[in-house]
Amino acid sequence: MENIRKDKGKSIVAFPDNFVVIDIVVTGYAFIDDSIIEVAAHKYSDGKKIDEFSSLINPNITNCIDEYLHDLTGITNEMLLDAPSPKEVLTDFFSFIGNDVVVGHCVNFDINFLYDSSLHYLNKPFTNDYIDTLRYARKLLPDLPHHRMPDICDYFNIKKEKYHRANSGCELSYQCYSNFLTLVNDKDAFINSFKKKRSYSRSSLKDLSPNLQVIDENSPFFNKTFVFTGKLKAGTRKEVAQTVVDHGGFCTDTVSKKVNYLVIGAYEDYSLVKDGKSSKHKKAEKLKLDGCDIEIISENIFYDMLEDCE
DNA sequence: CTACCTCGAGCTCA
């Protein structure tokens, strides 16, 4: 399990003058059980296609194309009978690609398949760096609900016929790639947008406001401040916090002197929590010893309190 | 507060 495909190339964001668009057709998504039955590669230099390669592959597995796959691709079992062996095709295919950067949509998937096949049939890894237009799509068109190949083609008005064949897959990937490049105004900014550290912004429970309705001043929640730790059975923390607020209470993310209740959910399965108590739990116990008005209650007691004021 | 870690879900590929 460790260090799988350790010599695999990197997924890069770049604007190379020379690259090779690739696409493959496989019998399914399982890397171990399924086989590559077609490959294609289109070589580009300074914006022009200068060469191309494609071939079916005979994996030597009888009837490896079922009805579904035939309907999808148009490839038949008979067509594969005359095709060369994986070893022959892959040798020529990798030789054609050379050391160029590889481009494709969700090409990470193709790379993984090719890596495994290369190891298996040629006894060497596939190490080329690659540009995955799926990453570009998600970055440049964040509002699109999906970023599958047909979605991207529709967005750019690219005609997609028989795109489940390797050659047309290359063609479509290239068109998508070109269109994405036109959307990039500032190359450095684009590259940097992939390097940005992820933000850890968390919507705080403090800012929740009551959902409407009249607030019962006699409710045990009224003007009381709650903090949660662990996973709650009743739903997400925010949802539970909302009900507290609706009953006139407050919620925060941190335990302090102003907190009246700490609700203990399930956190045994959190690997981060050592010696059985979360940091919030320990802090609350300390505050209680110091004489603060803070109650540590179980999740179930909390739900009982909720029921009592329905 | 802010910064960083980690687990899991959803996405995408024929």
Added chain:
DNA sequence: CTCGAGGTAG
């Protein structure tokens, strides 16, 4: 891969 939602430490 990316992100949301949990955690921790300073």
